[in-house]
Amino acid sequence: MTKKPLFTNLTSALFAAGLTLFLGASVMGLRLKSEGITLGVELASTQTFIELGLAGLIVFLFQLFRDRIPKLSSSATDRIAILAFLRTDKQQRLWLMLTIAALLVFPFTTGRSNIDLATLVLIYIMLAIGLNIVVGLAGLLDLGYVGFYAVGAYTYGLLYTYFGFSFWQALPVAGLFAAITGWLLGYPVLRLRGDYLAIVTLGFGEIIRLLLNNLTELTGGPNGVSSIPKPTLFGLEFSRRGDNTFHEFFGIAYDPVHRVIFLYLLALLLVMLSIYIIRRLIRMPIGRAWEALREDEIACRSLGMSPTNIKLSAFTIGATFAGFAGAFFATRQSFISPESFAFIESAIILAIVVLGGMGSQLGVVLAAIAMVLLPELAREFNEYRMLLFGLMMVLMMIWRPQGLLPAKRPHRELKTTNAEVK
Amino acid sequence: MVPTMNESISYFIQQVINGLTVGSTYALIAIGYTMVYGIIGMINFAHGEIYMLGTYITFIVIAGLTLLGIESLPFILIAALIISMMVAGAYGFTIERVAYRPVRSSKRLIALISAIGMSIFLQNYMRLAQGSRDLAQQSIISGSWSLGTDEISVNLAYMQLIIFVITLICMVLLTLFISRSRVGRACRACSQDAGMTNLLGINTNHMIAATFVIGAMLAAVAGVLLGLYYGVVNPMIGFIAGLKAFTAAVLGGIGSIPGAVLGGLILGTAETMTGAYFSAQYKDVVAFSLLCLILLFRPSGLLGKPEVEKI
Amino acid sequence: MTQPLLEVKNLVMRFGGLMAVNHVSLDVNEGQIVSLIGPNGAGKTTVFNCISGFYKPSAGEVLFKGKPMHKLPGHLIARHGMVRTFQNIRLFKEMTLLENLLVAQHMHAERNLLKGMLNLPSYKAKEQELEDRSAEWLERVNLLEFANREAGTLAYGQQRRLEIARCMVTQPTLLMLDEPAAGLNPQETQALDQLIIELRDKYSVTLLLIEHDMKLVMGISDQIVVINQGAPLATGTPAEILGNQAVIKAYLGEE
Ligand SMILES: Nc1ncnc2c1ncn2[C@@H]1O[C@H](COP(=O)(O)OP(=O)(O)O)[C@@H](O)[C@H]1O
Ligand SMILES: [Mg+2]
Numbered sequence: 001m002t003k004k005p006l007f008t009n010l011t012s013a014l015f016a017a018g019l020t021l022f023l024g025a026s027v028m029g030l031r032l033k034s035e036g037i038t039l040g041v042e043l044a045s046t047q048t049f050i051e052l053g054l055a056g057l058i059v060f061l062f063q064l065f066r067d068r069i070p071k072l073s074s075s076a077t078d079r080i081a082i083l084a085f086l087r088t089d090k091q092q093r094l095w096l097m098l099t100i101a102a103l104l105v106f107p108f109t110t111g112r113s114n115i116d117l118a119t120l121v122l123i124y125i126m127l128a129i130g131l132n133i134v135v136g137l138a139g140l141l142d143l144g145y146v147g148f149y150a151v152g153a154y155t156y157g158l159l160y161t162y163f164g165f166s167f168w169q170a171l172p173v174a175g176l177f178a179a180i181t182g183w184l185l186g187y188p189v190l191r192l193r194g195d196y197l198a199i200v201t202l203g204f205g206e207i208i209r210l211l212l213n214n215l216t217e218l219t220g221g222p223n224g225v226s227s228i229p230k231p232t233l234f235g236l237e238f239s240r241r242g243d244n245t246f247h248e249f250f251g252i253a254y255d256p257v258h259r260v261i262f263l264y265l266l267a268l269l270l271v272m273l274s275i276y277i278i279r280r281l282i283r284m285p286i287g288r289a290w291e292a293l294r295e296d297e298i299a300c301r302s303l304g305m306s307p308t309n310i311k312l313s314a315f316t317i318g319a320t321f322a323g324f325a326g327a328f329f330a331t332r333q334s335f336i337s338p339e340s341f342a343f344i345e346s347a348i349i350l351a352i353v354v355l356g357g358m359g360s361q362l363g364v365v366l367a368a369i370a371m372v373l374l375p376e377l378a379r380e381f382n383e384y385r386m387l388l389f390g391l392m393m394v395l396m397m398i399w400r401p402q403g404l405l406p407a408k409r410p411h412r413e414l415k416t417t418n419a420e421v422k
Numbered sequence: 423m424v425p426t427m428n429e430s431i432s433y434f435i436q437q438v439i440n441g442l443t444v445g446s447t448y449a450l451i452a453i454g455y456t457m458v459y460g461i462i463g464m465i466n467f468a469h470g471e472i473y474m475l476g477t478y479i480t481f482i483v484i485a486g487l488t489l490l491g492i493e494s495l496p497f498i499l500i501a502a503l504i505i506s507m508m509v510a511g512a513y514g515f516t517i518e519r520v521a522y523r524p525v526r527s528s529k530r531l532i533a534l535i536s537a538i539g540m541s542i543f544l545q546n547y548m549r550l551a552q553g554s555r556d557l558a559q560q561s562i563i564s565g566s567w568s569l570g571t572d573e574i575s576v577n578l579a580y581m582q583l584i585i586f587v588i589t590l591i592c593m594v595l596l597t598l599f600i601s602r603s604r605v606g607r608a609c610r611a612c613s614q615d616a617g618m619t620n621l622l623g624i625n626t627n628h629m630i631a632a633t634f635v636i637g638a639m640l641a642a643v644a645g646v647l648l649g650l651y652y653g654v655v656n657p658m659i660g661f662i663a664g665l666k667a668f669t670a671a672v673l674g675g676i677g678s679i680p681g682a683v684l685g686g687l688i689l690g691t692a693e694t695m696t697g698a699y700f701s702a703q704y705k706d707v708v709a710f711s712l713l714c715l716i717l718l719f720r721p722s723g724l725l726g727k728p729e730v731e732k733i
Numbered sequence: 734m735t736q737p738l739l740e741v742k743n744l745v746m747r748f749g750g751l752m753a754v755n756h757v758s759l760d761v762n763e764g765q766i767v768s769l770i771g772p773n774g775a776g777k778t779t780v781f782n783c784i785s786g787f788y789k790p791s792a793g794e795v796l797f798k799g800k801p802m803h804k805l806p807g808h809l810i811a812r813h814g815m816v817r818t819f820q821n822i823r824l825f826k827e828m829t830l831l832e833n834l835l836v837a838q839h840m841h842a843e844r845n846l847l848k849g850m851l852n853l854p855s856y857k858a859k860e861q862e863l864e865d866r867s868a869e870w871l872e873r874v875n876l877l878e879f880a881n882r883e884a885g886t887l888a889y890g891q892q893r894r895l896e897i898a899r900c901m902v903t904q905p906t907l908l909m910l911d912e913p914a915a916g917l918n919p920q921e922t923q924a925l926d927q928l929i930i931e932l933r934d935k936y937s938v939t940l941l942l943i944e945h946d947m948k949l950v951m952g953i954s955d956q957i958v959v960i961n962q963g964a965p966l967a968t969g970t971p972a973e974i975l976g977n978q979a980v981i982k983a984y985l986g987e988e
Binding site: 028390391 | 464465467475478479481482484485486488489505509512513515516520521524525528529530531532533534535536538539540541542543544545546547548549550551552553555557558559560661662665668669672701703704706707710711713714717718721731733
C-alpha cells in the first residue's frame with residue numbers, strides 16, 4: 001500500500017476528531033441527577049472534559065497516521081511463533097505434563113481465596129470451551145448460552161431442595177437437562193439464518209431468567225435457592241461435624257480449606273476431561289462437519305449432510321457443558337439466583353471465545369484466565385470491564401477475527417510419499 | 423365484584439389504545455432494523471441502544487431547558503426531538519463507520535459479533551456517562567380527554583395523542599423521502615442490488631450511511647416519545663426495546679417498512695393485552711414467544727415476500 | 734424398456750412473476766451422459782436446483798429410480814445417490830483437500846460419538862478407509878501432491894477437479910455437473926472430457942451435464958436436452974440436435 005501524504009488525511013482526521021467530541025459531549029457533557037421528584041442537570045466534571053479532549057486527540061492522531069500504523073498480522077502462522085516451544089509432539093507432551101503437575105500442586109501452595117478464584121476461572125473455562133463448540137467450531141452465534149448454565153445450576157439447586165439430591169446425583173441430571181433444553185430450543189431455531197438464531201437465543205436466555213424470576217413458588221424468585229451443599233468424596237463430607245467426615249476418616253485435623261481444594265480439583269478434572277473430549281471431537285467426522293458447515297452450508301447439503309442435525313449436535317453438546325458448569329457454579333456459591341444468569345454473562349463468555357480465538361482451545365483457556373483474573377486483580381478496572389469487553393469484540397472482529405491464538409489447522413494430514421509435507 | 427359488560431368493553435378499548443401507543447413507538451424503532459436489513463442484509467444489534475440514547479438526550483434537554491427557565495412545552499418538545507435526532511444520527515453514522523463497514527465483507531458471524539460488541543459497548547458507555555440507576559423525569563405533558571358515552575368511556579392521554587401524531591408525521595415523511603427524494607430512491611436501488619447500483623455511479627457507502635442515520639433518527643424519536651410517556655430511563659432499556667422492535671420487524675416481514683409498522687402495532691397491542699389480562703411480568707415472555715413462533719411458522723413475516731436463496 | 738434412472742416431468746419453477754423453468758421434462762437412462770444446454774439465463778441451473786432439492790419446484794415431478802424426490806430436502810436427495818457440483822464452485826476453501834474429501838464422506842463415516850471418543854479399532858479402520866478413498870480420488874484427479882493444502886489456494890481448473898472428486902467419494906449413482914468446463918483452458922477441457930468418460934465407463938456413474946462447450950457436449954453426450962427461456966426446445970442425440978432448425982435459430986445461431 002502506498003502512503004498518502006499527511007494532509008489528505010487531515011480533513012478526515014479533523015472530521016473524526018470533531019465527531020468524537022460531539023458524540024462524547026452530547027452524552028457526557030451534562031450529567032443528569034435526581035432532584036426530588038424531578039431531574040436536574042449539572043456540568044460534568046473537568047476531568048470528564050479533559051478525558052474527552054484526550055479521546056478527540058487520540059482519534060485525530062490515529063486518523064492522521066492510520067496509513068502508517070503497521071497492520072496487525074492476520075495469518076495463523078504467528079501461532080507457530082508464539083508456540084515455538086511446542087513444536088514437536090514430545091515437547092508438547094512434556095509441557096502438558098508440567099502444566100498439569102503445576103495445576104495439581106497449586107492449591108496446596110496458596111490460600112483459600114486464591115483457590116476459590118481458581119475454581120471460578122475453571123468454571124468459566126468450561127463455559128468458554130462449551131460455547132466455543134457452538135460459536136467457534138460450528139459457527140452459530142448463541143447469545144443465550146447463559147440460559148443453559150442457569151438450567152444446570154437450577155437443576156442441582158432445585159433437585160436438592162425438593163428431593164435432597166446430592167451433587168453427584170445431580171451433576172449428570174444437570175448436564176442432561178441442559179442438553180434436552182438445548183435440543184428442544186435448537187430443533188426449531190437452527191434452521192434459521194445466523195442472525196435470527198442470535199436473536200432467538202438472546203430472547204431465550206432472557207425468557208429463562210424471567211421464568212426463574214417469576215415462578216416464585218418453584219424457584220424462589222429473585223431470592224433464589226440457598227444452602228446448596230458441597231460435593232462429597234465417595235460419601236465423605238467436608239464438614240466439621242457429621243457421621244462420615246473426611247477429616248475423621250483420614251485422621252487429620254479439620255480444615256475448611258480441604259473442601260475448597262477438593263472442589264478445585266474436581267473442577268480441574270472436569271475441565272481436563274472437557275478439553276480431551278473437544279480435542280477428539282474436532283478430529284472426528286462430526287468436528288469436520290461442523291467446520292464444513294461453518295464454511296458452506298449449501299455445499300454440505302449437496303453432499304448429503306443434514307445441516308440441522310449437525311448444528312443441533314453442536315448446540316446440544318455446548319449446552320451440556322454449560323449444564324455441568326452450572327452445577328459446579330451452584331455448589332461453589334451454595335447460592336444461586338436469577339441475577340447470576342443475565343445476558344451480561346453470555347456476553348462475557350462470548351468475549352472470552354472471541355479474544356482467545358474461535359475454535360482454538362488453548363487460546364480460549366488463556367483468555368478465560370485473563371478475563372476472569374484481570375477484574376479481580378485490578379478492582380478499579382471493574383467499572384470499565386464490560387465497556388472494554390464490548391470495544392474489544394468490535395476491534396477484534398475488525399483486526400483479528402481469528403483471535404489472539406488462532407486455532408491450529410489442519411487437524412488431519414495425509415502422510416503419503418506423494419503429498420507435500422508442510 | 424364482577425365488572426359490567428360496559429366496563430369490560432371500556433377496559434378492552436382502553437387497552438387497545440394503550441397498546442397502539444406503545445406499538446407505534448416499536449414501529450419507529452423497527453423501521454431502523456428493517457431498513458438496515460434491507461440494505462446490508464444484517465441485523466443492527468446496536469439499534470436498541472440508539473433508542474436508549476434518545477431518551478437520555480431528551481431528559482438532558484428537558485432538564486437543561488428548565489434550568490434556563492424555558493417552560494414553553496412545544497418548544498421543549500421540538501428541541502428535544504431535534505437535538506435527539508441530531509445526536510442519534512451522529513451515533514448511527516459513527517456506529518456504521520466503526521463497527522459495520524470494516525467487517526461488511528467478512529463472514530456473517532464476524533459482523534454479528536462486531537454488532538453485539540457495539541451494543542454492549544454503548545450500554546456500558548451510557549452507564550459510565552450517566553450512571554446505571556433509574557432516572558425518573560416528572561411528566562411534563564399530563565392530562566387526558568375522556569372520550570365516549572356515559573356507558574362506554576375511555577381516556578386518551580394528551581401524551582398518547584402526541585405519540586400518534588408524531589409517529590404518523592414520521593411515517594409520512596419517511597415514505598415521501600424514500601419515494602420522492604434522490605437519496606431515497608438511491609437507497610431503494612441499493613437494497614435491491616448493491617453491486618449494480620454501485621456500477622451506476624451511486625456511492626453505496628453513502629447510501630448505507632444514510633440508511634443508518636435515518637434509522638437512528640427514527641429510533642431517537644421513539645426514545646423521545648417513550649421517554650416522555652414512561653418518564654424513566656436506565657442504560658438497559660435499549661436492550662429489551664431493541665428485542666421487541668426486532669420482533670416487530672420480523673413479525674411484519676423484515677425488509678418491509680409497512681411490515682415494520684404493522685408488526686409494531688400488533689406487538690404493542692398483544693403485549694399490553696397480556697399485561698392487562700394476565701400478568702405484567704409475562705409481557706416480555708409473550709413478545710419473545712411470539713418472535714419464536716413467527717420465525718418457525720412464517721419466517722418471511724406477515725408482509726414480507728419469501729425469498730429463495732440464489733444458488 | 735427399462736425405467737429411466739432419473740425422470741423429470743413437467744417441471745415448473747416460478748420466482749415471483751418470472752417463469753424460470755416452464756414445463757421441462759427429461760429422462761436420464763442408467764449409464765448415459767445427458768447434457769442440458771441452452772443460452773445464459775435459460776434456466777438450466779434452476780433445473781439442477783430443483784432436481785437436487787435446493788429449490789422446491791412450483792409444479793412437476795422428479796423421480797429417481799422411480800421414487801419421488803421433489804418433496805425431499807436436498808440432503809436426503811443426495812443420500813439417494815444424486816450429487817452435484819455448482820456453477821460457482823463451492824469448496825470448503827479453508828479446509829485442506831483431504832479434509833474436503835473426508836467431509837464429503839460424512840454419510841459413510843463412523844458417526845457414533847462414543848466409538849470415536851474412545852478411538853476404537855473399528856472407528857480407526859473406518860477413518861483409514863475414508864482416507865484411502867480420498868487419496869485414491871486425489872490421485873485420480875492429479876491433486877494428490879496438494880492433499881494438505883487449503884482448497885482455496887488451488888487454481889481454478891484444479892478447484893473444478895476437486896469438486897468432482899468430492900462428489901465421487903460419496904459414491905453416487907447420478908452425478909450432475911454444472912458447467913464443469915467453464916474457465917478451463919483447452920488442455921484442461923480435454924482432460925475433463927476423458928475424466929467424464931472414465932467416470933461413466935470405469936465407475937459406472939450416470940451423468941447429467943450443463944455445459945456451454947459445444948465440442949465437449951457433442952463429443953460425449955448420448956442425449957441432449959435444449960431449453961430456451963425456461964421452456965423445452967428440443968431433445969435428441971447430438972446429430973439430431975445439430976440438425977434441428979429451431980435449436981440452430983434460438984441457440985447456436987447466437988454463437
Ligand atoms: N433464487 C432465485 N430467485 C430469483 N430468480 C432466480 C433465482 N434463481 C434463478 N433465477 C432466475 O432464473 C433465470 C434462470 O437462471 P439460471 O437457471 O441460473 O440460468 P442458466 O443456468 O441457464 O444460465 C434467471 O433469469 C435468473 O435470474
Ligand atoms: Mg447456470
